[in-house]
Structures are given as structure tokens and as C-alpha cells.
Amino acid sequence: MAEPAEIDSRAFRDAMGKFCTGIVVATAMAPDGPCGFVAQSFVSLSLDPPLVGLCPARTSTSWPKIRDARHYAINVLAADQRDICNRFASSGGDKFDGVDWQPLANGAPGLPDVILRIECELQAEHDVGDHTFAVASVLALDSVRDAPPLLFNAGGYGQFSVFDLA
Secondary structure (H helix, E strand, C coil): CCCCCCCCHHHHHHHHCCCCEECEEEEEEECCEEEEEEECCEEEEEECCEEEEECCECCCCCHHHHHHHCEEEEEECECCCHHHHHHHHCCCCCCCCCCCCEECCCCCEECCCCCEEEEEEEEEEEEECCEEEEEEEEEEEEECCCCCEEEEECCEEEECCCCCCC
């Protein structure tokens, strides 16, 4: 097997930035109140059983609280929710201050006006480089509204529009 090439981390980040991703906010109820963070690394893993994956940075201060709660929500952001994205991407402070969230059946905070809420229960966690790969069972789904998703690509925000390639 060949040795992996030495790849500059900035060059790798720039290259991966060419891959468009959706943006989610993971939320949970911690002993000291609601907590959450923004993630781009989110994926559907299995249909049977329904499983999803989330990759928080190992430096995240919110992920340990969500891990300890074990039940959390994935809130899929709509294109008009850049303000929510920026709020939950920041470090420190009360990210929920002024946010009209509602408790979901699994106890996690559900954010308003998202396009989809996924209620999860943590099943496994694996350290992978500078991130953690968290696998969760899907407990419930709630399609909140029909709107284009908020996307991230090449360091900027955008939205998806459907067009015919034919």
C-alpha cells in the first residue's frame, strides 16, 4: 500500500470547500439549559434501522453537553436562516436568547421555522482525526415547512434551485 501524500491542511480545507453541504444545528437540553452548535458534516447512514451521523469538532464545547444528554435534535436550516446559523456558529453566550424554541418529544429543543427536525438518540461515538463521528438512531421526523435549504460552499452561503439538465 502506498504512503499517503502530505497534504497541507489549508489546501485540503479549500478543496473540500468545493463540495456543497447543507447546514444543521444540533440541539439538546443540558442540565444548565439548552445547548447547540452548527454542523455541516451530517449524513443519513441507514434506512433500516434509520441512523444518522454527525461530526462535531473535538474542540467543541457544546458536543460534550449534547453527548451527555444522549437525546438531541438535528434542525435542518432553511435558506432564510443565516441569522440562526451565525448565532449557533458562535462560541459562548446564550445562543438560545431570543429564539422561540419548543421542546420536542425527546426533550431536545426544536428550532423555529427550520425545514426538518430529526429527533435522535446517540448510539455510538468514534474519534476520527480532529472530529468525532457520532452515530444516532432516528426517533422521529418532523417536516416543518417547504423551503430551500441553507447551503455552504467555498466559504459562503447559498441556496438550492431546481433546474432541468435536459
